[in-house]
Amino acid sequence: MLISTRDLRKSYDLGSVEVHALRGITMEIGAGEYLAIMGPSGSGKSTLMHILGCLDSPSSGSYVLNGSEVAGLQSRELARVRNKQIGFVFQNFNLLPRIDLISNVSLPLVYHGSMSKTDRTRKASEQLERLGLGHRLKHRPNELSGGERQRAAIARALVNEPSILLADEPTGNLDQKTGREIMSILDELHSGGRTVVLVTHDANVADHANRTIRIEDGAVAEDKSNGGPR
Amino acid sequence: MNILESIAGGLSSIWSHKLRSSLTLFGIVVGVASVVAMFSFVGGIGDRIMEDFELLGYDNVFFVGSRPPDNPDNLASLRVSKGLTLEDTEILRKEVPEIEWLTPAVDSYVVGRAGSEARRFSAFGATPDGFPLLKLEIGEGRPLTWTDVENHTRVVVLGQLIKEDLFGDANAVGKDMLLDGQSFRVVGVLRMKDFSQMFGNSGQEENHERVYIPVTTSMHYMTGSKRIDYLAIRIRDDADIGAAYDKIHDTLLQEHRQVEDFQIENVAAQIAEAIQGVEQIISTWNTILSSIATVALLVGGIGLLSVLIISVNERLREIGIRKAVGAEDRAIFRQFIVESVTISVVGGLVGVALGAGLCGLITFAATQMGQDIVVPVSMTGAALGMSFAVAVGFLFGLYPALKASKLDPIEAMSRYA
Ligand SMILES: Nc1ncnc2c1ncn2[C@@H]1O[C@H](COP(=O)(O)OP(=O)(O)OP(=O)(O)O)[C@@H](O)[C@H]1O
Numbered sequence: 001m002l003i004s005t006r007d008l009r010k011s012y013d014l015g016s017v018e019v020h021a022l023r024g025i026t027m028e029i030g031a032g033e034y035l036a037i038m039g040p041s042g043s044g045k046s047t048l049m050h051i052l053g054c055l056d057s058p059s060s061g062s063y064v065l066n067g068s069e070v071a072g073l074q075s076r077e078l079a080r081v082r083n084k085q086i087g088f089v090f091q092n093f094n095l096l097p098r099i100d101l102i103s104n105v106s107l108p109l110v111y112h113g114s115m116s117k118t119d120r121t122r123k124a125s126e127q128l129e130r131l132g133l134g135h136r137l138k139h140r141p142n143e144l145s146g147g148e149r150q151r152a153a154i155a156r157a158l159v160n161e162p163s164i165l166l167a168d169e170p171t172g173n174l175d176q177k178t179g180r181e182i183m184s185i186l187d188e189l190h191s192g193g194r195t196v197v198l199v200t201h202d203a204n205v206a207d208h209a210n211r212t213i214r215i216e217d218g219a220v221a222e223d224k225s226n227g228g229p230r
Numbered sequence: 231m232n233i234l235e236s237i238a239g240g241l242s243s244i245w246s247h248k249l250r251s252s253l254t255l256f257g258i259v260v261g262v263a264s265v266v267a268m269f270s271f272v273g274g275i276g277d278r279i280m281e282d283f284e285l286l287g288y289d290n291v292f293f294v295g296s297r298p299p300d301n302p303d304n305l306a307s308l309r310v311s312k313g314l315t316l317e318d319t320e321i322l323r324k325e326v327p328e329i330e331w332l333t334p335a336v337d338s339y340v341v342g343r344a345g346s347e348a349r350r351f352s353a354f355g356a357t358p359d360g361f362p363l364l365k366l367e368i369g370e371g372r373p374l375t376w377t378d379v380e381n382h383t384r385v386v387v388l389g390q391l392i393k394e395d396l397f398g399d400a401n402a403v404g405k406d407m408l409l410d411g412q413s414f415r416v417v418g419v420l421r422m423k424d425f426s427q428m429f430g431n432s433g434q435e436e437n438h439e440r441v442y443i444p445v446t447t448s449m450h451y452m453t454g455s456k457r458i459d460y461l462a463i464r465i466r467d468d469a470d471i472g473a474a475y476d477k478i479h480d481t482l483l484q485e486h487r488q489v490e491d492f493q494i495e496n497v498a499a500q501i502a503e504a505i506q507g508v509e510q511i512i513s514t515w516n517t518i519l520s521s522i523a524t525v526a527l528l529v530g531g532i533g534l535l536s537v538l539i540i541s542v543n544e545r546l547r548e549i550g551i552r553k554a555v556g557a558e559d560r561a562i563f564r565q566f567i568v569e570s571v572t573i574s575v576v577g578g579l580v581g582v583a584l585g586a587g588l589c590g591l592i593t594f595a596a597t598q599m600g601q602d603i604v605v606p607v608s609m610t611g612a613a614l615g616m617s618f619a620v621a622v623g624f625l626f627g628l629y630p631a632l633k634a635s636k637l638d639p640i641e642a643m644s645r646y647a
């Protein structure tokens with residue numbers, strides 16, 4: 001298994017109350033799977049995605065990625081996983097506001113190793129062009145529409161060609177047409193052999209995936225196969 | 231990411247947070263500027279004092295005068311020694327290689343007359359070596375020459391003040407004048423040097439309130455004696471003052487057949503002592519200033535620390551994002567440390583510039599108040615200020631940088647929200 005979790009829990013101690021965002025998630029995701037995660041707002045989808053993306057650590061439970069226990073990884077190894085193995089599309093994009101799209105998309109390349117600045121710029125602009133942002137290279141995130149930001153965030157997630165793409169509501173901020181465009185990109189990535197996990201509230205979007213997990217109140221409520229993308 | 235990119239990143243971050251950066255810079259700029267200004271001021275005054283000592287021309291100088299021998303009972307001894315004579319000059323020149331300049335001196339008080347003006351002043355009989363020895367500068371005409379000495383010609387070089395008294399603004403060189411009734415030709419006029427005036431003219435007037443004639447002329451026309459009044463000696467800069475003193479003493483004693491009828495006034499040692507005193511004072515001041523500077527820069531450093539901590543908190547989201555896309559801890563650490571060192575280097579440079587400006591201002595103000603003080607920018611101060619600034623930037627950047635680098639990506643982002 002590419003990903004396997006056992007009894008993942010995450011709780012936040014807010015002084016007076018304790019918030020349980022995840023209450024024991026056990027699941028497995030195989031390499032090359034196309035998985036949709038659904039569930040009501042506040043059910044813990046983003047929290048789960050962050051943990052899967054090695055961006056956050058669970059309060060308890062085990063997460064094994066590619067055969068190694070993530071909790072046991074050094075911070076350097078974690079950084080390498082985030083940089084090379086996993087592309088993460090945040091629900092709120094998380095682009096850096098003060099720099100233009102090229103610089104934003106170049107960021108994973110900056111931390112990738114010894115790539116020259118010209119190579120980074122070239123690679124980032126190619127990725128942006130592939131996502132239809134060739135005319136926005138020098139724009140800053142706040143000069144873009146929501147759909148453009150969404151695509152920039154995807155471009156950044158993909159620029160290092162990771163084998164796993166984790167996308168938190170990649171179509172949540174988009175109109176139907178743009179949403180379909182994004183989904184066709186994800187479909188393409190999946191058919192190219194990547195493992196794609198996305199969070200969505202939209203059943204039509206979830207239908208693109210070949211498996212859907214429903215999360216409710218921090219636990220898996222349903223796990224069903226869709227019988228492949230349409 | 232290479233170091234140049236990190237610095238460029240640091241600079242652009244400084245630029246995009248102008249207010250925050252200028253607040254940080256302020257402490258360091260003030261610290262460094264005050265270091266530079268204070269060091270320069272003290273250094274400038276010290277240099278000027280030293281320069282005065284040098285202009286005065288008595289460093290490395292001995293005067294050898296006559297005196298009664300230690301045991302005057304031994305009257306025979308008076309007869310075996312001829313006292314100080316021109317021969318002593320020759321012997322010393324031969325025997326003591328430490329001597330750079332040496333002149334016999336015969337001083338006589340004369341009445342000088344030029345046209346209707348008459349004054350009483352001293353006529354200093356010397357050789358051409360007396361001019362470099364006393365660091366006298368010729369303003370017009372020429373100094374005395376060896377030919378003048380050989381031929382005991384009646385030529386005279388005037389001190390600037392005497393020239394002004396006797397000739398006013400008129401040209402003196404080439405004119406004739408009377409010294410004790412004898413006709414002398416004026417061949418040169420001295421020029422007074424540019425002293426700081428900080429301690430008056432430091433005795434330079436003395437050199438300009440007299441006239442200079444060949445020593446032989448003086449002996450021939452004024453004193454009529456084979457004796458000279460004293461010897462003035464300047465030893466080489468690199469020579470050991472004590473050793474030179476001993477050699478001069480021993481040579482003269484032998485020449486005078488063991489009769490100690492001379493005494494050596496060790497002006498060099500006195501001046502050296504005075505210079506040492508000044509150096510002592512300056513070094514004390516520099517210590518005091520260094521302490522003040524350290525405090526100033528520490529205060530600036532604490533300002534930097536607090537701004538950097540604020541900056542870390544303000545930028546938790548950026549840190550989270552960078553870590554989320556694969557930045558290692560040390561990359562974040564480097565970003566912050568480079569940023570803080572860049573801030574402090576910029577602050578240091580601005581501080582040095584400001585300090586240099588202050589030096590200019592002090593010079594200007596001093597000039598306005600009629601003081602001829604130049605405050606050159608102290609390189610020590612600038613170097614010290616700069617290295618302090620860099621050290622402060624590094625030390626105070628360390629904690630925030632470490633703090634920033636240790637955060638989990640989501641932890642960092644959610645703390646920001
Ligand atoms: N940093 C935090 N501190 C405290 N509580 C948190 C924190 N992050 C998330 N939570 C809580 O954890 C629960 C799950 O949040 P999460 O963001 O995972 O929900 P979600 O399923 O992604 O919701 P949505 O569909 O609205 O994006 C929520 O109740 C949220 O309030």
Ligand SMILES: [Mg+2]
Pocket residue numbers: 045046047091168
């Ligand atoms: Mg969410």
